Amino acid sequence: MPGKEGVKIGRKKEVQLTERKEQTRDEKIKVLEDEISKTKYNKKTQHAIGLMKAKLAMLKEAAERRSAVGKAKGDDRFTVRKTGDGAVVLLGFPSVGKSTLLNKLTNAKSDIAAYAFTTLSAVPGMMHHKHARIQIIDVPGVVSGAAAGRGRGKEVLGMLRNADLILILIDALFPQHHKALLQEIFDSGIRINQKKPDVRITKKERGGVGVGTTVKLTKIDKETIVDVAREMRISNADILIRDNINIDQLIDVIEGNRVYTKALTVVTKIDLVDDKMLREICEEVKPDVVISAEKNQNIDELKEAIFNKMGFIRIFLKEVNKHADMEEPMIIFDGSTIKDICLKLHKDFVDKFRFARIWGKSAKFSGQDFRRLDKVLSDEDILELHIN
Ligand SMILES: Nc1nc2c(ncn2[C@@H]2O[C@H](COP(=O)(O)OP(=O)(O)OP(=O)(O)O)[C@@H](O)[C@H]2O)c(=O)[nH]1
Ligand SMILES: [Mg+2]
Structure with a gap:
């Protein structure tokens, strides 16, 4: 049956073609990696390096997407x-x-x-x-x-x-x-x-790529930023930059999943x-x-x-009308809030929270009241939770 034969040959070709495409992508990645490692970074080469790194990121992402297809997840x-x-x-x-x-x-x-x-x-x-x-x-x-x-x-x-x-x-x-x-x-x-770079990208319908900065950029110029963004398929967006970022950090922000x-x-x-x-x-x-x-x-x-x-801090919990337990502090990450403590103690505490009283660096005076769960705590604070 000539029809069936045709399908067979067609499949084979398809497989060969995909393999070839795979190879060329790997080859391209290799060529770009070699070129980037050979090129010395300075003001003159910055734009070219930026574009190569953007291309490389896009190729790697495509390769990643391909290899993820059909893979069992959740081992x-x-x-x-x-x-x-x-x-x-x-x-x-x-x-x-x-x-x-x-x-x-x-x-x-x-x-x-x-x-x-x-x-x-x-x-x-x-x-x-x-x-x-x-x-x-x-x-x-x-x-x-x-x-x-x-x-x-x-x-x-x-x-x-x-x-x-x-x-x-x-x-x-x-x-x-x-x-x-x-x-x-x-x-x-x-x-x-x-630190996660402070860069905000707001996509829009038209108007090209606009770049705003609140700091002096010494590692990347605006032209490179615009062209790297374009290379990574962002053609219309406002980019607001609040850190002195480099090319890699820009690419990280655009890729987003870092x-x-x-x-x-x-x-x-x-x-x-x-x-x-x-x-x-x-x-x-x-x-x-x-x-x-x-x-x-x-x-x-x-x-x-x-x-x-x-980066832990220690929080001493105190019950109402009792002395704080100064023996066993709660251990929590620096930057944590009253809400984080509540979550760690009991999942219902967030909903039932009325206010908290704090003695220590986070309070202006001893036993200050706080009604907001997002109050950030300091090391060695004493915390008295009032729960419904
Ligand atoms: N001399 C010496 N040998 C060590 C030390 N720590 C581990 N070993 C030896 O190194 C070998 C490997 O140790 P493992 O702890 O199994 O190494 P691992 O990193 O868990 O290895 P994998 O699970 O195979 O990845 C063993 O023979 C250990 O006894 C050390 O501090 N000094
Ligand atoms: Mg082991």
Whole structure:
């Protein structure tokens, strides 16, 4: 039957064509990446770099959309219920010592072995430090190309999106892994230790792209902003910029799905190197803490660093006509409001809230009344909630 044959040939061709299209996209990405890394950034090259980065972002987004098609979502092994005052994810190459560290920081018992990919799912444990309960989550190791889907890369990097803090673990014997890990984090749309840039884009029907600024822009000029926006299919919009942003930050804002998370860099297995080597590694990696989980070196320092980086404040709760409980503070993120405390105590408290009385830095005088749930609290405030 000639008809059927025709369909068959047609399909084959179609497959070949898609493969070819795939290749050309990858090739284009490679060419752009090479070109960007070769081009030195200055006032003259800024516009060209901006356009290349915008093109690259669009190509990567298209590749991402393609690879997401038909992928099973919501793998149970990577679903961890968030509990405690904050969550930390341990990120590193296979065998860097993630599970060994989890077991040292918490009461968890994650499998440890000398071969790669021992851990195959997300394993949570609870760390207790200075009244805070911090959830630590061990995950499988990632490798280069994780963000593009290698190994369980997508699932692991996806977990980072919900973390309050990422621990970037580098094996003392492989400091070169640091750069590769940072690249994977960046490629999965996570920005570490960066403030979300204050840029507002309001799309409109016509009139082209208008740029307004409240600060002096020194890293990108208006022409580049307009052309990067156009390249990323924004042809009519008002862009209001309140931070001295660079090209990457502009692209982040236009793409929109970025996550801004804190991170600490930790060198592991320092018992395997001598002092001189360790100094060289620190020079290269600039870690926040260096540890040996196996030899119990600097584990308390790491706990302290995690606690500090989380940016917690302590709130002492007081019942009406009683003294405040100054022994056990509530631990909550800096910038939290009365509402956040209510939510943490009981879900009904928000609806039943009448007012709160505060002693401490947030109050102008001792025992000041606040009727607004969005009142921001300070470290060591004493809070008396009046609930219906
Ligand atoms: N010398 C030394 N070895 C360590 C240290 N921490 C872990 N190891 C060893 O390194 C190997 C891997 O440790 P794991 O904790 O399983 O590493 P992991 O990062 O969880 O590995 P995956 O789950 O496979 O990604 C084991 O043989 C551990 O005993 C350390 O501080 N010093
Ligand atoms: Mg492990």
